[in-house]
Amino acid sequence: MSDEIKIANAEMEIMRILWRNSPLSAKEIKKALSERKTWDPGTIKSLINRLHTKKAIGFETRGNRYFYFPLISQESCIQAETESFVSKFGGGLLKTVVSAFLDSESLSDKEIAELKQLLDEKGKGTPK
Numbered sequence: 001m002s003d004e005i006k007i008a009n010a011e012m013e014i015m016r017i018l019w020r021n022s023p024l025s026a027k028e029i030k031k032a033l034s035e036r037k038t039w040d041p042g043t044i045k046s047l048i049n050r051l052h053t054k055k056a057i058g059f060e061t062r063g064n065r066y067f068y069f070p071l072i073s074q075e076s077c078i079q080a081e082t083e084s085f086v087s088k089f090g091g092g093l094l095k096t097v098v099s100a101f102l103d104s105e106s107l108s109d110k111e112i113a114e115l116k117q118l119l120d121e122k123g124k125g126t127p128k
Helices: 009-020 026-034 041-053 072-087 092-104 109-123
Strands: 057-062 065-070
Touching: 009 026, 009 041, 009 057, 009 072, 009 092, 026 041, 026 065, 041 065, 065 072
Parallel strands: none
Antiparallel strands: 057 065
C-alpha cells in the first residue's frame, strides 16, 4: 500500500466488506454494513467516494450502476498500519503488542501452530 493512502476507521469498514466479496454496488455495501452500522446512505456514498479518490477502490459500470472493488490488498493495508503503529510508538514494543493481542484473541490450535512456525522460521533467518 502506498504511503500516501491512509484508510480511516470508517473507510476500513467498507474495505473489509469489499475484501470479503466484490465487486459490490453501493446498495449491496449499505446492506452489508446495516448489520453493524446505522449509517445514512449519504455517509456510505461519501466514504466510497473518499476511498475512490484515494485510489483504494475502483469501480466498473454495469448499465447505470457502479460496482466497487478493492485496488489494495488487505495484506498491504495491514502492513502499512503496522508500520504506522511502529513509527508512532517506536520500536521495542513487540513483546507488549504480541502479549496484548494474545490476551484479546482466541486462537485455534492451527493458528497457534502457524504462529510458532513463523517464529521458528524467523529465528532461523528464513525469509517469508
